[in-house]
Amino acid sequence: MSLLFRFLPQGVDIAHAYVTRLENYTVGMFLGIHAHELERPQPVLITVEMLSLYDGPVGDEITQVVDYDFLRLEIGKLASAQKFALQEHFCDRVAALCWAFPPVIAVAVESTKPDIYPDAAVGCRIVRLRDAIASSQ
Numbered sequence: 001m002s003l004l005f006r007f008l009p010q011g012v013d014i015a016h017a018y019v020t021r022l023e024n025y026t027v028g029m030f031l032g033i034h035a036h037e038l039e040r041p042q043p044v045l046i047t048v049e050m051l052s053l054y055d056g057p058v059g060d061e062i063t064q065v066v067d068y069d070f071l072r073l074e075i076g077k078l079a080s081a082q083k084f085a086l087q088e089h090f091c092d093r094v095a096a097l098c099w100a101f102p103p104v105i106a107v108a109v110e111s112t113k114p115d116i117y118p119d120a121a122v123g124c125r126i127v128r129l130r131d132a133i134a135s136s137q
Contacts, residue, residue: 004051004106007127016054018103020066023047027076030083031090031113038083045112045123046075048094052103066101074100087111087124095128105130 002019025048028041050066058064074097084090091109098107112123 002049002051002108004049004108004127007106007129008051012053012105014053016056016058018052018054018058018065020050020052020068021048022068022071022075025072025075027079029079031085031087031111032116033085037116042113042115044079045114046079046094047108047110047112048075048098049108050098050101050104051106052101053105054103066098066104070100071097087113087122088126091124091126092128095126099130 004019005014005017008014025046026043027046029044030038030041031044032038032042048071052066054064075094078093078097079090084093091111094109094111095107098104098109106127106129108125108127110123110125112121114121116122
């Protein structure tokens, strides 16, 4: 089960909840605070998980659900548009893209820099709730 369910207030009806994932999308981008991280783009893996609630089962039309093609394209644009110092800030910006889809009520974004250390990857994961859900807590 998605960790996003843990962040929902009690009483939220999840009878028609859908979790959509974009997993390990790899972009080359400038991300970091050290000079060697800003010399050239580095690979960053991005995973986005979105929890959407609907009144009933969805039909077989892309207009009814999260369009991960759109999300992938927008993340790519964001990653190439500017240099980011912190993964936390970059993840917040990616999360904001998910609010383009009205059914999305919660989002988790993870970024991973696999090449920073020879023996470990470094990353950040954030969870955000849509304003209406967050304000009901």
